[in-house]
Amino acid sequence: METAEKLAPLGFGFMRLPLTNPDDPTSIDIDKCCELVDIFMEGGFTYFDSARGYHGCKSEWALKKALVERYPRESFTIATKLPAWLAKNAEEARAMFDISLQECGVDYFDYYLLHNLGESLTPGFEEYGLWEFCAQKKAEGKIKKFGFSIHDNAEELEKVLDAHPEVDFVQLQINYVDWESDIIQSRKCYEVCQERGLPVVIMEPVKGGTLVKLPEAVADVLRETEPGASITSWALRFAGSLPNVIAVLSGMNTPEMVAENVAIMRDGVPLTEGEHAVIERARETLAALPGVPCTDCRYCMKGCPEGVHINTIMQSLNIYDQMGDAYRAQENYNWNTGAGKASVCIQCGACESVCPQHIEIVSQLERAVKLFE
Ligand code: SF4
Ligand code: SF4
Incomplete structure (x- = not known):
């Protein structure tokens, strides 16, 4: 470097x-x-x-x-x-x-x-x-x-x-x-x-x-x-x-x-x-801590009928889980999800069917609602 x-x-x-x-x-x-x-x-x-x-x-x-x-x-x-x-x-x-x-x-x-x-x-x-x-x-x-x-x-x-x-x-x-x-x-x-x-x-x-x-x-x-x-x-x-x-x-x-x-x-x-x-x-030690394996590919968001900001929400959950930083996770959530907060999800499942990381997005969104809203 x-x-x-x-x-x-x-x-x-x-x-x-x-x-x-x-x-x-x-x-x-x-x-x-x-x-x-x-x-x-x-x-x-x-x-x-x-x-x-x-x-x-x-x-x-x-x-x-x-x-x-x-x-x-x-x-x-x-x-x-x-x-x-x-x-x-x-x-x-x-x-x-x-x-x-x-x-x-x-x-x-x-x-x-x-x-x-x-x-x-x-x-x-x-x-x-x-x-x-x-x-x-x-x-x-x-x-x-x-x-x-x-x-x-x-x-x-x-x-x-x-x-x-x-x-x-x-x-x-x-x-x-x-x-x-x-x-x-x-x-x-x-x-x-x-x-x-x-x-x-x-x-x-x-x-x-x-x-x-x-x-x-x-x-x-x-x-x-x-x-x-x-x-x-x-x-x-x-x-x-x-x-x-x-x-x-x-x-x-x-x-x-x-x-x-x-x-x-x-x-x-x-x-x-x-x-x-x-x-x-x-960095490797941090990455090995439990978290949502979201790669920010955003495939899930293309078909979401409600415009849920899924990638940002996964990022906030990772700040919360991996870094143990509730304040920053909340700040990221407030600033970057706009109208696409987790609570607007209608649980249609379209996102989960296309996520290459097979993340259980709906249950993660439910968790985000409890943590951040
Ligand atoms: S389950 Fe929720 S987040 Fe996923 S596509 Fe449907 S409305 Fe969007
Ligand atoms: S499709 Fe999966 S890995 Fe890609 S941004 Fe959405 S949740 Fe993250």
Whole structure:
């Protein structure tokens, strides 16, 4: 595996910020946020990643309060994202750009992204003319680097890049568990970008925190090799060891977390070949844990009369069963199943008759209803 000469920089993801009310994502604790930003900046890192929709549309405002109003503009870089799928029409979608500038308190973005492309989400960006709109903003100097984030597979990524080779970078979900995953396809997506000479920003290097709290059997594989190394450092160093990476994002919300991640990425070195082999064993141990053997082929979904998002539901069950991460499993379920939740299944059985893995889909869906709805 190709390895960078030094670890890529850490980026601060503004999507899991400290709250004053845990039930209200807009209740960002700005004082605590300032403390986190200070530790991050003192550590020598400068990349901040927000999005129009994070924290009930308050993340960009928090960035202004905790960073922009407290540090010189040239001392940091800001990335934010435009979610076409939150808008009702082109006018509303385009208006988000100026709202983001205002909320962040800046007059240009260092990095600007179309947010979360892939499959059914991609056409909205075309329909609203957002590619041309952003090209215009770049020509005006309001965007320095233009790109997009995507959570889909390599085939979908290639489709977007074939249609839009003008982008400067891509934001991808990369971590050692998803690296060889048939669903996320981190490695294939990364290779697509490398073939086209596109740098990447890495999101989800610890899979939303899942790779910080590994099942014991998997954590033991890592601990046996380097007893003193934190579990988190394996995940961050894996992402940071890849060449041509702009930043490795982490959504941090405590001073301890920021300090730990800063130390790992500032003082750490890229993984050795031997360490890559250990990661491979950890991945194999994880894959051997009980789970639904879904390969994301999606044959089942073509004939489903109710549009059940079967593959995503199987993925959520695996996050729950294999990773033991109920929070992330629920989050994946809420974000990615849309109107195709397990409870709309009418138990016709059409999906089971075509599933090459012979999964008892209907009973798994019943389980998902109990767990996630
Ligand atoms: S059993 Fe449920 S999920 Fe499967 S095809 Fe029928 S409605 Fe869709
Ligand atoms: S057909 Fe089976 S393996 Fe393929 S996506 Fe559906 S449940 Fe998964």
